[in-house]
Amino acid sequence: MPNLRQHLTDTLLILAIVLAFTALLLAIVGASPIEAFGHLFKGSFGSWSKFSRVLNVWIPLTLCSLGLLYAFRSGLWNIGVEGQMVLGAIGAAGVLRWGVDSGNPLLMLTLALLAGMLLAALWALLAGWLKTRGGVHEIFAGLGLNFVSMGIILWLIFGPWKRPGIASMSGTEPFPAALWFPTLEGWRVSPFALALTVLAIIITARVLNHSRFGLNLKAVGHNPRAVSLYGLSPQFYLLIGIIISGALAGLAGGLQVSGIYHRLIPAISSGYGYLGLLVVMLANFRLLPIPFIALFFAALNVGSIQLPMMMQLDSSLSGVIQGACVLSALLVFGLRKLKRGRNP
Amino acid sequence: MQIELQQIHKHFGKAHVLKGIDLKVDAGSIHGLVGENGAGKSTLMKILTGYLSRSGGRILLDGEEVECETPAAAAALGIGMLYQEPQDFPPLTVLDNFIVGRDTHPDNHRGRQQARLQNLADQVHFNLDGEAQLEQLTVGERQQLEFLRLLGRDARLLILDEPTTGISDRQKERLFAALHQIRDQGRTILLVSHKLEEVVALCDRVTILRHGEVSGEESAPFHIPRLLALMFDQSPATDAKPQRRAPGDALLWLRNLSASGERTGLHDCNCTIHQGEVVGLAGLSGSGQGLFLRLAAALVQPTAGEVEFHGRSLNRRDHRTMRRLGGCFLPANRLEEGLIAGFTLVDHFTLALRCSRREARAAAERAIDKFRIRGTPDSTADSLSGGNQQRLLLSLIPTGANMVLLENPTRGLDVESAGWVWRYLRKHYAGQGAIVFSSAELDEILAVADRVLVFFDGRVVRDLPMDRVDYQDVAAAMTGN
Numbered sequence: 001m002p003n004l005r006q007h008l009t010d011t012l013l014i015l016a017i018v019l020a021f022t023a024l025l026l027a028i029v030g031a032s033p034i035e036a037f038g039h040l041f042k043g044s045f046g047s048w049s050k051f052s053r054v055l056n057v058w059i060p061l062t063l064c065s066l067g068l069l070y071a072f073r074s075g076l077w078n079i080g081v082e083g084q085m086v087l088g089a090i091g092a093a094g095v096l097r098w099g100v101d102s103g104n105p106l107l108m109l110t111l112a113l114l115a116g117m118l119l120a121a122l123w124a125l126l127a128g129w130l131k132t133r134g135g136v137h138e139i140f141a142g143l144g145l146n147f148v149s150m151g152i153i154l155w156l157i158f159g160p161w162k163r164p165g166i167a168s169m170s171g172t173e174p175f176p177a178a179l180w181f182p183t184l185e186g187w188r189v190s191p192f193a194l195a196l197t198v199l200a201i202i203i204t205a206r207v208l209n210h211s212r213f214g215l216n217l218k219a220v221g222h223n224p225r226a227v228s229l230y231g232l233s234p235q236f237y238l239l240i241g242i243i244i245s246g247a248l249a250g251l252a253g254g255l256q257v258s259g260i261y262h263r264l265i266p267a268i269s270s271g272y273g274y275l276g277l278l279v280v281m282l283a284n285f286r287l288l289p290i291p292f293i294a295l296f297f298a299a300l301n302v303g304s305i306q307l308p309m310m311m312q313l314d315s316s317l318s319g320v321i322q323g324a325c326v327l328s329a330l331l332v333f334g335l336r337k338l339k340r341g342r343n344p
Numbered sequence: 345m346q347i348e349l350q351q352i353h354k355h356f357g358k359a360h361v362l363k364g365i366d367l368k369v370d371a372g373s374i375h376g377l378v379g380e381n382g383a384g385k386s387t388l389m390k391i392l393t394g395y396l397s398r399s400g401g402r403i404l405l406d407g408e409e410v411e412c413e414t415p416a417a418a419a420a421l422g423i424g425m426l427y428q429e430p431q432d433f434p435p436l437t438v439l440d441n442f443i444v445g446r447d448t449h450p451d452n453h454r455g456r457q458q459a460r461l462q463n464l465a466d467q468v469h470f471n472l473d474g475e476a477q478l479e480q481l482t483v484g485e486r487q488q489l490e491f492l493r494l495l496g497r498d499a500r501l502l503i504l505d506e507p508t509t510g511i512s513d514r515q516k517e518r519l520f521a522a523l524h525q526i527r528d529q530g531r532t533i534l535l536v537s538h539k540l541e542e543v544v545a546l547c548d549r550v551t552i553l554r555h556g557e558v559s560g561e562e563s564a565p566f567h568i569p570r571l572l573a574l575m576f577d578q579s580p581a582t583d584a585k586p587q588r589r590a591p592g593d594a595l596l597w598l599r600n601l602s603a604s605g606e607r608t609g610l611h612d613c614n615c616t617i618h619q620g621e622v623v624g625l626a627g628l629s630g631s632g633q634g635l636f637l638r639l640a641a642a643l644v645q646p647t648a649g650e651v652e653f654h655g656r657s658l659n660r661r662d663h664r665t666m667r668r669l670g671g672c673f674l675p676a677n678r679l680e681e682g683l684i685a686g687f688t689l690v691d692h693f694t695l696a697l698r699c700s701r702r703e704a705r706a707a708a709e710r711a712i713d714k715f716r717i718r719g720t721p722d723s724t725a726d727s728l729s730g731g732n733q734q735r736l737l738l739s740l741i742p743t744g745a746n747m748v749l750l751e752n753p754t755r756g757l758d759v760e761s762a763g764w765v766w767r768y769l770r771k772h773y774a775g776q777g778a779i780v781f782s783s784a785e786l787d788e789i790l791a792v793a794d795r796v797l798v799f800f801d802g803r804v805v806r807d808l809p810m811d812r813v814d815y816q817d818v819a820a821a822m823t824g825n
Contacts, residue, residue, distance in 0.1 A: 219695055222686055225680060225681050226684050227695075229674075229681070229682060230696055231663070231668070
């Protein structure tokens with residue numbers, strides 16, 4: 001399997017570049033790289049409780065990345081995934097607010113996730129329509145809609161959905177515990193959300209790599225001009241691709257509301273949409289590496305929280321490492337492609 | 345400039361496509377390179393121009409060994425190539441394309457450059473509008489522009505890959521005159537072509553490739569049967585004149601159809617295509633034939649008039665319906681419009697036949713066998729040579745198709761393959777339906793079609809059954825006389 005070996009060499013090469021770069025950076029600011037990496041590791045994998053926090057980041061990050069993969073297959077840069085996640089959170093929060101006194105929490109939680117997915121899918125469809133009908137590039141449409149979604153969530157938190165008496169950045173009134181996704185004793189992660197994410201991975205693998213739909217989507221992404229000759233409508237597949245992308249981001253947003261924060265907060269998306277873009281690029285737009293890279297990124301995010309306390313380093317070190325990963329990956333893939341182009 | 349290639353080898357993975365090519369071209373001569381599709385001509389030229397690295401061998405220019413590692417390096421050495429597929433920048437204008445990449449004499453003064461372009465165009469009697477958007481030009485016109493760019497650069501070795509594709513007979517004559525003229529100035533010309541008549545008319549010497557090896561070298565005067573024998577394993581059978589049938593029911597109506605696009609647009613076109621007909625669209629490249637085919641295929645929105653197929657009106661961009669009713673369109677820009685780069689043969693058959701992977705694999709294997717595609721079911725479309733891409737496109741036509749619309753279907757095929765393709769298309773599609781095709785070769789149209797539509801400046805100026813066709817008349821009509 002020369003292919004597998006090549007992926008392994010690539011991965012090791014990327015990690016080596018990142019380690020060297022980060023170590024150099026830390027040495028310049030006078031911190032011990034070994035100690036910093038040690039804290040990052042202990043902060044994320046040091047205990048079950050910490051690991052469960054890593055998983056809580058892994059879930060939305062993986063869902064957003066999977067969604068992005070659908071859009072990328074159809075040739076779209078769905079940068080609006082951040083806003084779609086926000087809309088998903090709003091949809092879920094709306095249903096939960098409405099169903100506070102329903103007495104049927106399971107139904108309400110299910111409805112909340114579905115509503116979140118639906119609202120986010122429609123939000124994504126808006127970007128898709130702007131692209132196919134209005135000729136607006138999806139990056140600009142997505143970016144614009146991200147700002148609008150931030151406006152909407154702030155308006156809700158400080159306006160119609162504000163806490164009785166005091167509107168604040170800390171978000172809306174928390175939902176009663178009956179409307180929280182149950183977590184196992186001692187864990188902070190909901191097994192249900194975990195199972196849902198794993199299921200999404202399996203379905204995505206099936207759909208993208210082994211179905212007619214997946215092949216059609218990929219064909220549209222590769223050559224939208226040619227596919228109409230095969231009786232496929234490129235617009236249709238672009239819209240479907242971005243709708244699925246939005247729905248998965250919406251699911252991530254819904255889970256943030258119902259499983260993690262139990263209320264709507266302004267930073268509900270936590271930048272996972274943008275981080276998801278990095279994950280997918282680092283995975284070279286392939287599915288298999290995504291869960292692992294998402295886990296690595298989630299661990300960096302959680303592990304870096306201790307850095308300010310333990311070493312007086314800013315926790316943005318995790319972002320530096322993530323960025324370095326993507327840049328060195330692009331470098332390695334680019335070099336590989338260059339070499340292949342010259343000598344196939 | 346004298347060039348010498350010594351023992352050039354090229355491997356693509358396991359495939360050994362060039363097996364030690366020796367080639368010597370004298371300064372100030374026109375040298376022909378001929379061979380069947382997939383014989384290795386394009387690969388050899390891509391090595392010489394730095395687009396591909398070689399697996400072994402030496403390149404000598406005027407006796408000195410050079411590397412030619414990148415296209416820029418080759419260009420700096422004075423090697424220029426006119427590719428079969430235009431290598432240009434469609435979003436820019438003709439003049440921008442002409443100016444771009446002239447590093448040796450950077451001069452962005454548009455007026456001066458426009459004058460230079462005009463001057464060069466006049467020399468070879470091409471007619472190009474400097475302000476036109478490249479996207480609106482046909483492949484043929486884009487090739488003309490590329491030719492002018494090469495002339496404008498100080499290329500001392502000009503490599504021409506099928507240069508007469510898509511240009512008219514008159515332009516061809518002028519091009520040939522220009523080629524002789526620049527040869528006499530001392531430039532070296534390497535001509536890659538399938539068209540033996542042209543090679544014979546133009547070249548001083550010819551090298552023949554077969555299966556990645558040099559099978560022979562000949563000097564003028566040439567003996568065509570001998571060249572054919574060196575090119576092919578067996579001599580191609582001569583084409584029998586197709587037998588004609590009486591046309592059946594009307595299948596496709598075009599009524600008062602107008603549309604904008606290409607360069608001329610299409611104006612007020614009326615035409616009915618019947619079952620059993622093979623209709624050839626003649627005309628200079630870019631006279632509206634491409635637009636006619638795309639309108640008939642419901643791929644382009646008309647500005648006026650309507651298209652009716654099997655009694656259904658197809659006024660919107662409705663190729664899906666067209667296809668469901670038995671329509672099928674094959675574009676001339678194979679990789680840009682017809683095939684999907686990075687997709688394998690199996691992928692293409694899965695898309696085209698809407699079947700399972702296993703059935704698609706079987707279909708791909710059958711097509712490789714039947715259409716003699718040099719590749720495997722898992723080869724990607726972009727890894728095939730131009731001629732083999734064309735065969736793949738042809739093999740993707742659905743079996744039940746009853747309206748086959750083809751844009752330059754034998755472009756890039758050698759004589760033998762072209763003959764085979766026409767026999768195949770006639771046998772399988774002309775009985776149950778109709779074939780409409782455009783071609784840059786009037787000879788091909790007259791040899792194949794039952795009926796000829798002649799295009800000039802976006803209008804159909806003649807619509808003749810074959811028995812009333814007169815070569816001189818059609819040629820005159822094509823040029824507006």
